[in-house]
Amino acid sequence: MTQATRTWTVLGLEGSANKIGVGIVRDGKVLSNPRTTYITPPGEGFQPKDTALHHRSHVLRIVAEALREAELTSAHIDAIAFTKGPGMAAPLTVVAVVARTLAQLWNVPLTGVNHCIGHIEMGRLITGAQNPTVLYVSGGNTQVIAYSRQCYRVFGETIDIAVGNCLDRFARVLKISNDPSPGYNIEQLAKEGTQLIDLPYTVKGMDVSFSGILTYIEKSANELLAAGKCTPADLCYSLQEHLFAMLIEITERAMAHCGSEEVLIVGGVGCNKRLQEMMEIMAKQRGAKLYATDMRFCIDNGAMIAQAGWEMARCGLFTDLPDTWVTQRYRTDDVHVAWRD
Known part of the structure; x- marks a missing residue:
C-alpha cells in the first residue's frame, strides 16, 4: 500500500490569528472541527501577546474536544498538520509548539501548512469545485488565485491592507462589537442602510488598495454622523458595496x-x-458557477489545516522537526501543490 492509497487520519491545528481550532479529517471526511475565538472589547483589536496567551489556555482543551467529537484516541492519528504561516508570530508559535510536542508524544509525522492553501483545499472539499478561480478574503489576506502547473498562482492582491482588516478597523470607529466578529456585525448593520455614500475606489490593474478608502471613512464618519447626513448603517452599507465591487472586478x-x-x-x-x-x-452573467461555504468552514478552523495536511501526507510531504518554524509571511504561490495534476 502506497502513501497515496492508504487511509490517513490527520489532526490539524490552526491559530494564525484570533481563533484557535483543531480539526480531524479522514480521507475527505471532516470528523470534528471545534474552535474558540479571542474576543476583545468594542473599539479594540487583538494583540499578538494576548492572543497567544488565549491560545495557550485553550489549545489542549480543544485538542481533547476534537478527539472526543471524532470518537478517536491519539492512537488513531496518522499525522499532525499545523499552520506554518502566514499569520501573527506569537499565536503561530503556540500552535507549532503544541504540534511538535504531540507529534513526538504520539510518534507521528508533522506537516507545515500554508494558511491560504488550507482555505482553498477546504473550500474545494466542501463545495466540490474542481478548478475554480479563487477569491481569498480574510483579516490578513486578500488575493485572487488560480491553479496552474502544481502552483496556486496569485493573479491579483491587495497592495496595502487586507479587506478584513479594513472592515475591522472601521468597526472600531463606530465602536461596533467584536462578538462574534466586527465584520459580521458590519454586515448585519449594512442591511439597514439606504443611502450609498461616495467613497474612494482604487483598483490598479489586477490589484486593489484599501488604505485610501479606510482613511477617508475614518476621517469623515464622525463628521457625517454629527451633521445628520447619514446613519451608521449607511456607512456600513457604503463601505461594503465599494470594497466588494473592487473585489468582484478583479x-x-x-x-x-x-x-x-x-x-x-x-x-x-x-x-x-x-x-x-x-x-x-457576476458569475451568472459569465455563465459561471459560484461556490461558497458557511461560517463553519469559511472562518479559520482546524479542519482546513487537516485537509491540506491530508493532501500533503498522501504525497509524502512532511516537515522535519528542525524545519517546523513559523513565518508571518508565507506566499500562497511559494507552495508546491504536488497533490494536483
Missing part, C-alpha cells in the same frame, strides 16, 4: 483571463452574504 478579470467557469470564495470575509450575492450576479 475576480472577473482573472476569470476572463483563465477562461474559468467556476469561482470559489474562501476566507473569513467569504461568509458575507452580500459578497456572495454580488459574486453570484
Whole structure:
C-alpha cells in the first residue's frame, strides 16, 4: 500500500490569528472541527501577546474536544498538520509548539501548512469545485488565485491592507462589537442602510488598495454622523458595496483571463452574504458557477489545516522537526501543490 492509497487520519491545528481550532479529517471526511475565538472589547483589536496567551489556555482543551467529537484516541492519528504561516508570530508559535510536542508524544509525522492553501483545499472539499478561480478574503489576506502547473498562482492582491482588516478597523470607529466578529456585525448593520455614500475606489490593474478608502471613512464618519447626513448603517452599507465591487472586478478579470467557469470564495470575509450575492450576479452573467461555504468552514478552523495536511501526507510531504518554524509571511504561490495534476 502506497502513501497515496492508504487511509490517513490527520489532526490539524490552526491559530494564525484570533481563533484557535483543531480539526480531524479522514480521507475527505471532516470528523470534528471545534474552535474558540479571542474576543476583545468594542473599539479594540487583538494583540499578538494576548492572543497567544488565549491560545495557550485553550489549545489542549480543544485538542481533547476534537478527539472526543471524532470518537478517536491519539492512537488513531496518522499525522499532525499545523499552520506554518502566514499569520501573527506569537499565536503561530503556540500552535507549532503544541504540534511538535504531540507529534513526538504520539510518534507521528508533522506537516507545515500554508494558511491560504488550507482555505482553498477546504473550500474545494466542501463545495466540490474542481478548478475554480479563487477569491481569498480574510483579516490578513486578500488575493485572487488560480491553479496552474502544481502552483496556486496569485493573479491579483491587495497592495496595502487586507479587506478584513479594513472592515475591522472601521468597526472600531463606530465602536461596533467584536462578538462574534466586527465584520459580521458590519454586515448585519449594512442591511439597514439606504443611502450609498461616495467613497474612494482604487483598483490598479489586477490589484486593489484599501488604505485610501479606510482613511477617508475614518476621517469623515464622525463628521457625517454629527451633521445628520447619514446613519451608521449607511456607512456600513457604503463601505461594503465599494470594497466588494473592487473585489468582484478583479475576480472577473482573472476569470476572463483563465477562461474559468467556476469561482470559489474562501476566507473569513467569504461568509458575507452580500459578497456572495454580488459574486453570484457576476458569475451568472459569465455563465459561471459560484461556490461558497458557511461560517463553519469559511472562518479559520482546524479542519482546513487537516485537509491540506491530508493532501500533503498522501504525497509524502512532511516537515522535519528542525524545519517546523513559523513565518508571518508565507506566499500562497511559494507552495508546491504536488497533490494536483
